[in-house]
Amino acid sequence: MTSQMKSMRTLTREWLALPDQYDRFTRYLRDNGLTTATRLLLGIIVIGLGVCALLNRFSPAGPTSTIALFFNSVVVISCFVVGVSWWVFGPTKRRSFGFVVFCDIAVTISVVGDSSQLARLLTCVIFALIGIYIAYFHNPKLQIAHLTFSVVMIVVAAQPILFGPDRDPALGVSKVLVVVTALVVCAFISQIVLTMLSMDASSSDLDPLTGLLNRRGLDRHVEKVLAEFQRQESAALLVIAIDIDRFKTINDVHGHDVGDRIILRVAQRLSAWAHADAVVARVGGDEFILAQRLSVPAIGPMLDSIGPAMHSNTDEIPSTSSIGIAVRTHKLTAGEERATAFTDMQKVADSAMYESKRLGGGRVHTIVTTASR
Structure with missing residues (x-):
């Protein structure tokens, strides 16, 4: 009893x-x-x-x-x-x-x-x-x-x-x-x-902890974002990679329940920051990917806002995230597959994220791809 x-x-x-x-x-x-x-x-x-x-x-x-x-x-x-x-x-x-x-x-x-x-x-x-x-x-x-x-x-x-x-x-x-x-x-x-x-x-396209897409869901739903990016004349494509800094230490010191709450916090802030038509996914323990299209003039304000949106000094258990952003303004070329283009963009975003982590974490690093890439 x-x-x-x-x-x-x-x-x-x-x-x-x-x-x-x-x-x-x-x-x-x-x-x-x-x-x-x-x-x-x-x-x-x-x-x-x-x-x-x-x-x-x-x-x-x-x-x-x-x-x-x-x-x-x-x-x-x-x-x-x-x-x-x-x-x-x-x-x-x-x-x-x-x-x-x-x-x-x-x-x-x-x-x-x-x-x-x-x-x-x-x-x-x-x-x-x-x-x-x-x-x-x-x-x-x-x-x-x-x-x-x-x-x-x-x-x-x-x-x-x-x-x-x-x-x-x-x-x-x-x-x-x-x-x-x-x-x-x-x-x-x-x-x-x-x-x-x-x-x-x-067992579906969703991550059970955060309700975001999982890796399989990301692969399925990003197709729509890429199609809209290709169709809209003055659009840019953003792929953002986010990794929580020193997450293993957080789990070791505070326990996995606190770690889960921090993952949820990051997921909620990322979802709130993103546009309604963005694709947001949790692709690893503390790793997130976001893909969205937006107009070229909106790129600067969006990039400036993501850092403050993801971090707060008033959190009970503070955490920071390393953020890498890949920006593409040129359309897909003839014969370039959308899945391959997204994979390449994700690799660029990962590289930018690791650069942010190398510089100490809690930073935003951006790489703009060019047509010759």
């Missing part, structure tokens, strides 16, 4: 330590061509909630007071605006957090506005849908905050049926248990599915 309890405590700690899933899951959606479909689906869901709130105005169980009708209108309009903006502007991590907060507030307003006791509890079921979204796109801490807030709102919604003039405690308790069970089960089943996907990633 004691060993089982320890196992549960360890499992809980590991779950709470999971990083935010946004970059990882959105990259998975993008690499599998599901980004547009996901944006469309989420927009439809939010607008659908607005339609439900609008229809609720015409129900005897819906909002009746002037204040309730006002807030119902706010929810309806906000749902339509958020749904359309999800299609037009697309999500970012910050917008995604805001989306969760908006949904919780909108559901809360709808719950408070309902005049029917059972309708209030029924509306609380929407909290379960928000929990599913959090499980896939964000972190366990946000999930716990959402679940706590949702349970409080469910209890508030149940007050009239539990303690009001027409109270029915048995019915109220049973309905509260049903809604809370749906809320918790949906959240944790989604988490289990996500964990299973992560486990399956070890």
Whole structure:
């Protein structure tokens, strides 16, 4: 029994330590061509909630007071605006957090506005849908905050049926248990599915620790970047090699758990720095490769920004990385295969990275290839 309890405590700690899933899951959606479909689906869901709130105005169980009708209108309009903006502007991590907060507030307003006791509890079921979204796109801490807030709102919604003039405690308790069970089960089943996907990633194109592409995934997905580079007239191709400095020492001194957290930190910073259409991969224990195209005028600002983006003096366990960059502005020549061109660029980036390491690490070294190369 004691060993089982320890196992549960360890499992809980590991779950709470999971990083935010946004970059990882959105990259998975993008690499599998599901980004547009996901944006469309989420927009439809939010607008659908607005339609439900609008229809609720015409129900005897819906909002009746002037204040309730006002807030119902706010929810309806906000749902339509958020749904359309999800299609037009697309999500970012910050917008995604805001989306969760908006949904919780909108559901809360709808719950408070309902005049029917059972309708209030029924509306609380929407909290379960928000929990599913959090499980896939964000972190366990946000999930716990959402679940706590949702349970409080469910209890508030149940007050009239539990303690009001027409109270029915048995019915109220049973309905509260049903809604809370749906809320918790949906959240944790989604988490289990996500964990299973992560486990399956070890045999796919994804690195199971970081969610980035692995070496096989890199070889498959870089073809699209090369094709776009060849097609765009004034484009440059960047291939970046990154290696964490003195990583073996970090593992020996602080342990492999800290080493894994540093790898995750580098992966997240690299993903945040890269353009949305970049291909980012973890190709070794502490080695990363990035390939992306960009306009020639953007080369300088991008190269200047990568060093500060990858390093921070406020890290609990400081680390630095040696960064090597290969830049190519000339197109592939007749008969030059894309796979071979990328391999050559990767070798140049590796050489630049080793030069950064030779100079002491924590540096960025760039090599521009020429047409005669």
